Amino acid sequence: MYILQVQNLSKSFGGLQANRSIGFDVAQGEMLGVIGPNGAGKTTLFNCIAGVHQIDSGRVIFQGRRISGMKSHEIARLGLARTFQIYVASGDLNVKENIMVGCFMRERVRSAAAKAADETLGLFQISHLAKNVVAELPIAAQKRVAMATALATGPRLLLLDEVAAGLNPNEVDEITGLIRSIHAKLGVTIILIEHVMEMVLNICDRVIVLDYGEKISEGTPREVIREPAVIKAYLGERYARQYLEQAENR
Ligand SMILES: Nc1ncnc2c1ncn2[C@@H]1O[C@H](COP(=O)(O)OP(=O)(O)O)[C@@H](O)[C@H]1O
Ligand SMILES: [Mg+2]
Known part of the structure; x- marks a missing residue:
């Protein structure tokens, strides 16, 4: 059963299309990563899901109920929480x-x-x-x-926006362990935006990749880091190879 369904979600600010017809589903209990370059529209996507922004078109369905159009505090009451x-x-x-x-x-x-x-x-x-x-x-x-x-x-669904940014490697390990344990203990579904790829590779079941407001890829972390479009838009050749080796050695 899907806890969250995002369908054709679009959002623009003036002439700038921050989210372009984005669609994806999140299964109950899943840990989904959202990656992509700065300005790709990741935080905007969270704001649209959580009702901070009203979307231009599309729908967001949470636990079978349409939440797009609701106010952020109403959505929070239904069990959707986020960090900033x-x-x-x-x-x-x-x-x-x-x-x-x-x-x-x-x-x-x-x-x-x-x-x-x-x-x-x-x-x-x-x-x-x-x-x-x-x-x-x-x-x-x-x-x-x-x-x-x-x-x-x-919450039943927790949105984490770059909780590992600005931390040193030890602190990243600690917070990774913490997220893993709350996910296991409380059974809460988690979507996390993250630039720290080690963390994404370590804990995400699945990843979606945004670039210029569009979803350009979706799959397991191992799958997406192999994709030429993702390497070109975000990872770069050198890092892609490094992450691939890390993924193989785990
Ligand atoms: N409230 C806003 N008003 C105007 N432009 C915004 C607003 N929020 C985000 N943007 C623009 O939307 C684009 C996507 O931003 P954002 O979602 O923050 O990207 P990311 O989190 O992937 O770095 C950027 O070009 C940003 O400047
Ligand atoms: Mg952001």
């Missing part, structure tokens, strides 16, 4: 308060929300940071808080 590429924590809330904002989506009582926040803090191994102001944390910790806050809403 540039994460701005709310005001000067501390980490736990920030996560509680997410928890209030499913828990009305403050004590219940606080308890859910404690569980989420534990899951993301940031309990020791509960009282820290988010904006003052190192970037890797801020990324964890961003993911934790989105996950705290109790």
Whole structure:
């Protein structure tokens, strides 16, 4: 069963077509990667799915229900959560308060929300940071808080926008492990936009590739990194060869 179906989705800003008739399906429980060069339309696609932007044409169906046309908070209530590429924590809330904002989506009582926040803090191994102001944390910790806050809403589908950007290789490994474990533990379906290809190769079941607003390829990570169009538009010959070797050696 598909949790998400995107059909002929188009979105333009003035004369610029940021998404051109994009279509793909996401199976329940899947981990789908979205890759492509800067400006390809990846973040716009997330914004269109999550109802941040109204789409020009096409449809988005979530759990069998048409969500295109709905407001973003209505879509969030149905169980679709996202992180932002540039994460701005709310005001000067501390980490736990920030996560509680997410928890209030499913828990009305403050004590219940606080308890859910404690569980989420534990899951993301940031309990020791509960009282820290988010904006003052190192970037890797801020990324964890961003993911934790989105996950705290109790989504069925989680959209992650470049959560590994700006992290060092060790931190990338840690966050990869974290995503893998929440995916396995909670059974949440995940779509992730990512430039860190090691991470995509490691955890995605399937990948779609965008270029100039269009989907130019779709398949397993091993399949797409072999495709001439993907190599030309995004990976480059040298990196494609390197990733292919990594994929073979895993
Ligand atoms: N709110 C907006 N208003 C105008 N143009 C936008 C807006 N959001 C994105 N764009 C443009 O749409 C194109 C795709 O951007 P984006 O979706 O952010 O790409 P990506 O995430 O793949 O780097 C870019 O040319 C960008 O400048
Ligand atoms: Mg982006």
